Amino acid sequence: MTSAFKLIVFSGLGWMFDAMDVLILSYLLVAASKDLGLDTQARAIVVLANNLGMLIGAILFGRLSDRVGRRPVFMTTLLIYSVATALSAFSRTWPDLAILRLIAGLGLGGELPVVAAYVSESSAPKERGRNVVLLESFWSLGAIAAAAVSLFLFTSIGWRASLLLLGLTAFYVFVIRRTLPESPAWATKAEARLTAELIRRAAVVSAVWFALAFGYYGAFLWLPTILATERGFTEVRTYQFMFYTTLAQLPGYFSAAYLVEKIGRRPTAAAYFLVSALAALLFANSVSSTELFLWALALNFFNLGVWGVIYAYTPELFPTAVRGAAMGIAGSAARVGMIIGPTLYPLIGINAMAVIASLWALAAALVYLLPETRHVQAGDL
Missing domain, CATH: 1.20.1250.20 (MFS general substrate transporter like domains)
Structure with missing residues (x-):
């Protein structure tokens, strides 16, 4: 191995x-x-x-x-x-x-x-x-x-x-994880503090993580309910629908894994955010089971792909000595989005998808406020 x-x-x-x-x-x-x-x-x-x-x-x-x-x-x-x-x-x-x-x-x-x-x-x-x-x-x-x-x-x-x-x-x-060694970068880290630039990055990254989690949990946790109440799916059809569309997540990750090294973190994240937003809108406005299935596939493919990109991008933006804290801040912003996002559908129904799409489009723009990190040593920007 x-x-x-x-x-x-x-x-x-x-x-x-x-x-x-x-x-x-x-x-x-x-x-x-x-x-x-x-x-x-x-x-x-x-x-x-x-x-x-x-x-x-x-x-x-x-x-x-x-x-x-x-x-x-x-x-x-x-x-x-x-x-x-x-x-x-x-x-x-x-x-x-x-x-x-x-x-x-x-x-x-x-x-x-x-x-x-x-x-x-x-x-x-x-x-x-x-x-x-x-x-x-x-x-x-x-x-x-x-x-x-x-x-x-x-x-x-x-x-x-x-x-x-x-x-x-x-x-x-x-x-079995006991065989993994300590991070070599952490073992040789130099002291660092959250400077003004790093605080700005943390704020932007946190906004991106919030938007991503708000939309993901706001949409995916309610998909079974949407299929049953808005589209008239039976329980069996709902489980089958969710299972088969979830399979699209893996190629979404694999494509993102290729593109982050080929074209960079920012363009990959922005593109996957924008297509996720489009898929959410088209899913909400689908008029047939075939359209629902196709746009749910796209939503799973691109939205889970962007999760992979953001997880890869965020630690590269901060020096080793504060990377864990920065990741924790971003993660906590995601948890806030995770808590608030699912409250949207009960309030406004299928229109929640339009709000989610808008947040994802905003996140696509926000990533361009951050530096590109491809081929750069983590934390050296």
Whole structure:
């Protein structure tokens, strides 16, 4: 196993579990509803606890990774997640589940920015962007796995046994990650402070991350409901639709991994943001099942591709000594978008897609306020 392959796969497996956990939550709340007495308000509290944990974890562990190193932090975050997920299987009331989701969220929120910084720092400049986008592609594997777990494990062995199995499997990834070394860039880092220019970059990047997460969670978490209520899809057709369109995410990542090194971070991000915006508008205005399917494919392809680009681009904009903190700030902005975005559809219905498209178009312009980082040593701009 080559070092680059090992770096991406061992880091990506933890990323995959993060995606599974985030996306499986809605299925879990349905499956555990009767056992835990979950009404609408209780479900909202559990989701809020999860999201707050992720927000706090991004800030806390991002900054901590600058101080003590990337490796001990991403090992700790995965351990927190695996233990909390396994313990969730033994929840007796919905407040038990909410507390454990808050703890699991701490691990989830801390994992993503720290591992992205780690892979970026551990990669050669000519491969750095590609490697981080490939890391982010494990999110799609997690999304596919979440659908599979919900459709097969929840219905066959139940939600408690499923969560216990997920926690134990994540713990196995924690064990095999022990062979990964510390980031060489962090080990030799020089002291740095957030200067005025870096603060400006952090503000712009945070706005981009907010827009990206606001739109992603605002659109994708409501897609099943949109298909059922706006388009009259049955439950089976909805699950099939979501499964097949989700498959478009992987080639979206792979195309972005190629283009970030071929043409650069900014043009790739801008193009993928703009096509995502167009796909959202056309999806909302589709008049047939075929059109819905085609534009959902485009939405999955380009929007998940831009996630990969932004994860690759952000750590390159900051020096090693403050990179974890900067990634944490960006990650926390994404968590705010994650919390607010899903509130849009209940308020204005399918018109939410127009708001999302506008934010993504704005994000396409914002990336040009940042310097291009292709072929440049991270943090040297």
